[in-house]
Amino acid sequence: MRVLGIDPGLTRCGLGVVDGALGRRLSFVTAGAVRTSSDWELSERLLGIERGVQSWLDEYCPDAVAVERVFAQHNVSTVMGTAQASAVAITCAARGGLPVASYTPSEVKAAVTGSGRAEKQQVQAMVARLLALEAAPKPADAADAAALAMCHIWRGGAQDRIARAQQEFHRKAGTARRARGV
Amino acid sequence: MRVLGIDPGLTRCGLGVVDGALGRRLSFVTAGAVRTSSDWELSERLLGIERGVQSWLDEYCPDAVAVERVFAQHNVSTVMGTAQASAVAITCAARGGLPVASYTPSEVKAAVTGSGRAEKQQVQAMVARLLALEAAPKPADAADAAALAMCHIWRGGAQDRIARAQQEFHRKAGTARRARGV
Structure with missing residues (x-):
């Protein structure tokens, strides 16, 4: 399973691609950021993010996208830009028919x-360790995006397995009921 | 000049198309809304809005798009959705190379x-009157979108004329300076 993690932002939109599956070793593919300047018009910034995200989708062909969930209680001056950047990224993924999951920072x-209250530095250190890198990807938004992808591989992957197992159970149960003429 | 006004929202995204120019009579083309259900995933909702806005752009070929500016101090629970819907709409317009203007509700x-503090009903009544309609377009978001288009025809159109006049002045001034060998 290949996941593109996206840490949305207008100035820097972090992107990280990780391969993996529950119970298997994670494999780092790449991470980086799409940048837009605050000198640009909002429409140009959003278009720049769309083009950047689309080019990553085209190049790395992920199976799913994981985006950081935006909260309104954060810094009001940046949250609007974050919400707008995330909307563009989510729409890109949805247009390509990809499942989109969102996770809170914690x-x-x-x-x-292992802790929802970990410091930023601790997250960076663990991203490097778990992906067997000498250092966390730079900028920090790229490492955060890789962490989102890892989070989805573990949590979303587990959820997918449970969903598949339930479907399988209901399918078999249905077959059994039909066989019994119920 | 044909303007598509957009009053962004996840549940109802108002759209209104108006033709006009400064000093000429306005001509109403159409207004309506793209709707998405709160039962849908966010990614489906944003994709629905993108498809709706794109189909209006394709069908009505506006010269410019005017979007309501979103403020973070509004109702926090709805402002995120509004910011996300507006981002998708703005990106659609920018992708098509259209100029995008944004205006505050006031x-x-x-x-x-004539008043930035007018009641909603007064705005609706003036939209109907200025567009020579028997009643304001429904739902209210459609009428608000038409008002945004009208606002851009008057304000943006004037700004465009001033910008063009200034360019013309500087061009002529430059020609004059060059002619004098300055």
Whole structure:
């Protein structure tokens, strides 16, 4: 399973691609950021993010996308830009028919460090360790995006397995009921 | 000049198309709304809005798009959805190479009623009157979108004329300076 993690932002939109599956070793593919300047018009910035995200989708062909969930209670001056950047990224993924999951920052922290309250530095250190890298990808948004991808591989992967197992159970149960003429 | 006004929202995204120019009579083309259900995943909702806005752009070929500016101080629970819907709409327009203007609610109210503090009902009544309609377009978001388009025809059109006049002045001034060998 290949996941593209996206840490949305207008100035820097972090992107990280990780391969993996529950119970298997994670494999780092790449990470980086799409940048837009605050000198640009909002429409140009959003278009720049769309083009950047689309080019990553085209190049790395992920199976799923994991985006950081945006909260309104964060810093009001940046949250609007974050919401707008995330909307563009989510729409790109949805247009390509990809499943889109979203995780809160504390879900991501808990996934990679074991604690939802971990410091940023601890998250960066664990991203490097779990992906067998000498250092966390730079900028920090790229490492956060990789952490989102890892979070989805573990949490989303587990959820997918449960969903598949339930479907399988209901399918078999249905077959059994039909065989019994119920 | 044909303007598509967009009053962004996840549940109802208002759209209104108006033809006009400064000093000429406005001509109403159409207005309506793209709707998405709160039962849908966010990615499906954003994709639905993108498809809706794109189909209006394709069908009505506006020269410019005017979007309501989203403020973070509004109702926090709805502002995120509004920011996300507006991002998708703005990106659609920018992708098509259209100029995108944004106006605050009070700028729109001032444009159509003369007062930035006008009541919603007053705005609706003036939209109907100025567009020579028996009643304002329904739902209210469609009428608000038409008001945004009207606001841009008057304000943006004036700004465009000033910008063009200034360019012309500087071009002539430059020609004059060159002719004098300055």
